Amino acid sequence: xxxxxxxxxxxxxxxxxxxxxxxxxxxxxxxxxxxxxxxxxxxxxxxxxxxxxxxxxxxxxxxxxxxxxxxxxxxxxxxxxxxxxxxxxxxxxxxxxxxxxxxxxxxxxxxxxxxxxxxxxxxxxxxxxxxxxxxxxxxxxxxxxxxxxxxxxxxxxxxxxxxxxxxxxxxxxxxxxxxxxxxxxxxxxxxxxxxxxxxxxxxxxx
Amino acid sequence: xxxxxxxxxxxxxxxxxxxxxxxxxxxxxxxxxxxxxxxxxxxxxxxxxxxxxxxxxxxxxxxxxxxxxxxxxxxxxxxxxxxxxxxxxxxxxxxxxxxxxxxxxxxxxxxxxxxxxxxxxxxxxxxxxxxxxxxxxxxxxxxxxxxxxxxxxxxxxxxxxxxx
Numbered sequence: 001x002x003x004x005x006x007x008x009x010x011x012x013x014x015x016x017x018x019x020x021x022x023x024x025x026x027x028x029x030x031x032x033x034x035x036x037x038x039x040x041x042x043x044x045x046x047x048x049x050x051x052x053x054x055x056x057x058x059x060x061x062x063x064x065x066x067x068x069x070x071x072x073x074x075x076x077x078x079x080x081x082x083x084x085x086x087x088x089x090x091x092x093x094x095x096x097x098x099x100x101x102x103x104x105x106x107x108x109x110x111x112x113x114x115x116x117x118x119x120x121x122x123x124x125x126x127x128x129x130x131x132x133x134x135x136x137x138x139x140x141x142x143x144x145x146x147x148x149x150x151x152x153x154x155x156x157x158x159x160x161x162x163x164x165x166x167x168x169x170x171x172x173x174x175x176x177x178x179x180x181x182x183x184x185x186x187x188x189x190x191x192x193x194x195x196x197x198x199x200x201x202x203x204x205x206x
Numbered sequence: 207x208x209x210x211x212x213x214x215x216x217x218x219x220x221x222x223x224x225x226x227x228x229x230x231x232x233x234x235x236x237x238x239x240x241x242x243x244x245x246x247x248x249x250x251x252x253x254x255x256x257x258x259x260x261x262x263x264x265x266x267x268x269x270x271x272x273x274x275x276x277x278x279x280x281x282x283x284x285x286x287x288x289x290x291x292x293x294x295x296x297x298x299x300x301x302x303x304x305x306x307x308x309x310x311x312x313x314x315x316x317x318x319x320x321x322x323x324x325x326x327x328x329x330x331x332x333x334x335x336x337x338x339x340x341x342x343x344x345x346x347x348x349x350x351x352x353x354x355x356x357x358x359x360x361x362x363x364x365x366x367x368x369x370x
Contacts, residue, residue, distance in 0.1 A: 050217040050256075051216040051217055051219070059232070060233030061233055063363060068306050068309075141308075145344070147346040147363055148233040148235075148346035148363065149233060150217070150234070150346065151305055152305055154233065154237055155235055155305045155306065157256075161256050161257045162257065162263055163264050164265055165218055
């Protein structure tokens, strides 16, 4: 994956800032919805071998609740919001004022509410990114899955498959020590989107 | 009881297990776990195939285990080194889901079924019989092949463990 390994240190920093602004906005949206503060860790930007991607959320077999959206527009990519299944239940309990039991059974209604929450968070992530870059970016209809982390995340790596054995992840953790509503955002820009992002941000000549 | 050794196969990776070892790959979504077994020599091989066809590779030198059309010949080579004979090999496979089936049916989203089709065509070309299959659907799978018995265990979150 020649183009990925050629990314310079400052370019990775630029992508980190992209993650920071996007997820900062999403954290604000979540905090408004919850009416309580949501903390966010400093985003990590790294080129991760396929093998290790699922390790970022606890291993290939770890059960996760995932909301997936395809980023469409001028700099396409994949966006995941990944939660621990119990954290997802707590989020529903708090946000949608649903009576929830902390087990692994999800009703259609609960899944639909989760995908709407994912939609709101992803929408605020992307709209801040679009404002920053001046690029047209919009989220697809969200899809949810409660399944093994490896099976879910590998779906977002296919665009990289034909270029190498690693993908670039922009990763942000939401933290909420009190009630453990923690979640993780993964933005995985398509390999061809970097040049477009860098150009839009004025850090690379066209 | 003697702890069985487990050989791990990563994404876009392949490996061989012998002498009663198990061979395993975790979290298959649209990827396909393609396994071959020589019951006479008790040699088991597994590939975690990610994409259907190496013709789309944009890299100069690519990982042969990643594509269905290149993974099968490589797996056969590795099994032959471990004493297997191609004429005795039996295939089983699992995976090839559409994890987010609700998103639609565009070609890139159908990657799971395309992986399955491509693996079948390759097996056909090499004349290796497919004797067990658990593919499709919209759920993840973890699979483990026992080189002693040739049984393939397929585990999923909703359906528990099946034997093939």
